Amino acid sequence: MPELPEVETIARSLSPGLCGRRFVAVDVYERRLRHPVAPGLTAALAGRRVVAVGRRGKYVLCELDDGRIWAIHLGMSGRLTLMARSEPRRRHDHLIAYLDDGRALYYHDPRRFGSLVVMAPGELASLGGGGVDALDPAFTPGFLRSISRGRRRTVKALLMDQAKISGIGNIYANEILFRAGIDPRSRAGGLTQRECRAIVSATRSVLRAAIAQRGTSIADYRDGRGRAGRFQRRLRVYGRAGAPCPRCNARIRKIIVAGRGTFHCPRCQR
DNA sequence: CGCACCCCCTGCCGGC
DNA sequence: TGCCGGCAGGGGGTGC
Numbered sequence: 123m124p125e126l127p128e129v130e131t132i133a134r135s136l137s138p139g140l141c142g143r144r145f146v147a148v149d150v151y152e153r154r155l156r157h158p159v160a161p162g163l164t165a166a167l168a169g170r171r172v173v174a175v176g177r178r179g180k181y182v183l184c185e186l187d188d189g190r191i192w193a194i195h196l197g198m199s200g201r202l203t204l205m206a207r208s209e210p211r212r213r214h215d216h217l218i219a220y221l222d223d224g225r226a227l228y229y230h231d232p233r234r235f236g237s238l239v240v241m242a243p244g245e246l247a248s249l250g251g252g253g254v255d256a257l258d259p260a261f262t263p264g265f266l267r268s269i270s271r272g273r274r275r276t277v278k279a280l281l282m283d284q285a286k287i288s289g290i291g292n293i294y295a296n297e298i299l300f301r302a303g304i305d306p307r308s309r310a311g312g313l314t315q316r317e318c319r320a321i322v323s324a325t326r327s328v329l330r331a332a333i334a335q336r337g338t339s340i341a342d343y344r345d346g347r348g349r350a351g352r353f354q355r356r357l358r359v360y361g362r363a364g365a366p367c368p369r370c371n372a373r374i375r376k377i378i379v380a381g382r383g384t385f386h387c388p389r390c391q392r
Numbered sequence: 393c394g395c396a397c398c399c400c401c402t403g404c405c406g407g408c
Numbered sequence: 409t410g411c412c413g414g415c416a417g418g419g420g421g422t423g424c
Contacts, residue, residue: 123417156400156419180418198418199402214402233401235418250419275394284419291417340417341404360417381396383415 123343124196126256126289127332128351129177132202135346136227137175139204140184144171144222152216156197156237159217166240167192167219179250179288190240193249197235199342203228232342251285256325261287263318270310270318277313278306279380281321290325292382293338293360298324300359305391306379331356359385 124132148167153159171187182202184192194202207226211218217229217238229238241249254261269286270277281287281295290298299306301324304317313321337343337351340361344350354361358368363376363385372389 125417128417154401195418197401198416200418231401232403233416233418235401237419273394279394293417338417343417382417 123198123200123341124337125180125291125294126177127294127329127335127353128337128343128345129180129182129196129289130257130333131337131345131351132196133175133177133182133346135349136182136202136204139225139346140172140175140221140227142172143225145169145219146222147220149218149220150216151211151218152234155216155231155234156195157239159238160240163238163240166190178246179253179255179284180291181249183246186240190242191246193237193239193241193246194229195237195250197231197233197237199233200229200231200236201342201344202346203230203344203348204346205348250288251283253284253286253288256287256289257329261322261325263315263322266318266322267313267315270313273310275310276306276379277304277308277310277321278384280310281325282380282382289329292384293340293357294325294328294332296360296385297328297358300385300387300391301328303390303392306384306386307377308392359387361385 145167148164150159150164172184173187174185176183182194204225204227207220207224214232215228215230219227278295281290302320332353335351335353336345338353339350340354359374362374365374367374367387370389372387374385375388377384
């Protein structure tokens with residue numbers, strides 16, 4: 123589910139309610155996530171105060187008062203919600219972290235593709251493969267060109283490679299390449315400077331616009347207060363197979379690229 | 393190196 | 409109505 127804009131929205135919506143609060147107790151109900159929840163997670167969180175809530179790539183980062191960082195990945199179906207602690211635990215609520223103000227943070231993940239890890243600040247650089255965050259100023263056309271050069275892989279696979287660029291998933295890769303006018307199957311190594319500029323520019327505008335709409339809610343996604351996003355109304359190709367291209371009216375096609383459903387306009391994306 | 397392919401897991405939807 | 413296959417925003421591992 124959540125890509126960069128959704129994770130950013132979740133972090134922002136949690137921050138006011140979490141910052142300055144202390145975890146008084148943490149209950150783990152299911153340890154079998156993408157990586158098994160470490161036995162020491164509860165002890166690492168309990169008693170700690172939250173100093174800041176942020177994001178990197180697709181991870182929500184919760185900075186603790188001992189300098190360590192709780193990194194939360196929501197996989198495809200994860201939710202992180204701040205609610206009154208009297209809320210009943212629901213099916214697939216795998217962790218509840220109780221705060222010192224009568225509220226609690228609920229981690230909910232039906233498919234269990236997410237992960238929960240407390241790490242030292244030094245380990246942050248390698249998180250999720252260590253790619254440059256897609257909204258980091260360091261993600262420039264020159265950088266994109268440097269990681270593309272000589273590569274035969276498709277440009278879409280490169281955009282979604284978290285070890286190179288972090289935060290872009292399947293929905294936004296489709297939208298970015300549509301706005302940049304580039305065929306998702308084209309080879310990364312063949313990108314011109316002009317195309318690299320178009321991709322970086324489209325990445326920033328699409329991700330920022332999606333954040334402004336508080337993310338894309340297709341099925342599961344909700345922010346830290348349970349609210350849906352609105353960017354699904356602005357999607358130009360994702361999920362629109364057979365519909366007319368908003369730019370040229372040709373029919374949008376669905377193909378498979380990089381193992382994922384890929385939507386594109388065969389006329390305006392070259 | 394990069395990819396196709398498989399897996400993990402639950403829920404939902406459409407077709408029959 | 410029920411069953412079944414396919415698909416879904418994530419990542420990781422393997423073998424070619």
